[in-house]
Amino acid sequence: MGESAYWRARFPSLLITTSAHSLRALLRAQSLPVDAVFLSPVFATRSHPERASLTPVRANLIATQMHKPLYALGGIDTQSATVLHGFAGIAAICALAV
Numbered sequence: 001m002g003e004s005a006y007w008r009a010r011f012p013s014l015l016i017t018t019s020a021h022s023l024r025a026l027l028r029a030q031s032l033p034v035d036a037v038f039l040s041p042v043f044a045t046r047s048h049p050e051r052a053s054l055t056p057v058r059a060n061l062i063a064t065q066m067h068k069p070l071y072a073l074g075g076i077d078t079q080s081a082t083v084l085h086g087f088a089g090i091a092a093i094c095a096l097a098v
Contacts, residue, residue, distance in 0.1 A: 005033060008033065015035045015036065016033070016034045016035050017034055017035060017036045017037065017038060017071075018032055018034045018037055018038070019037065019038040019039075019040060019073075020037055020038070020039050020040075021039075021040060021041075021054075022054075022062075023062050023065065026039060026062055026065060026066060026070075027065065029068075030066065030067055030068060034068065035068070035069065036068060036069040036070070036071060036088065037066065037068055037069070037070050037071070038070075038071045038072075038073045038091060039054070039059060039062060039063070039066075039070055039071070039072055039073065039087075040054075040072070040073035040074040041053045041054065041073065041074025041075060042054050042055075042056060042059040042072045042073065042074045042075060042076065042080075042084070043055075043056065043074055043075025043076065043080050044074075044075050045074040045075040045093075045094070046075075046094045047093050047094060048074070051074075053074060053075060054074075056080070056083045056084060059072060059084065060083075060084060060085045060086055063084075063085065063086030063087050064086050066086075069088035069089075070086070070087050070088055071087060071088055071089050071090060071091045072084050072087045072089075072090050072091070073090070073091040073092070073093075076090045076091065076092040076095055077092070077095040078095070
C-alpha cells in the first residue's frame with residue numbers, strides 16, 4: 001500500500017496534498033492519489049530566499065496543465081495574488097503572520 005493510500009484508508013476525511021516545484025514534478029503529481037497540489041515558489045520568498053522563483057508567467061502556464069486543484073505558494077501577498085490565474089487558491093506563510 002502506498003503512503004497516500006495508507007493515510008486515506010486510516011483517515012478518510014483528510015485532504016491529502018503534495019508539492020511540486022516544476023512542470024515535470026507537477027505532471028508526476030497528477031498521477032498520484034492526492035486531492036490537491038501546491039506549486040512553489042511562485043514568487044521570491046522570505047522563507048526560502050535561496051530558491052529561484054517560478055515567476056507568475058511560468059506558474060500560470062504550469063497551472064493550465066493541472067487537472068487537480070492547484071494552490072500557489074511562495075511570496076504570495078495581497079498584491080502578487082492578483083496576477084495569478086488557473087489556481088484553485090493560494091497558500092502563504094509570511095503573508096499570514098501577524
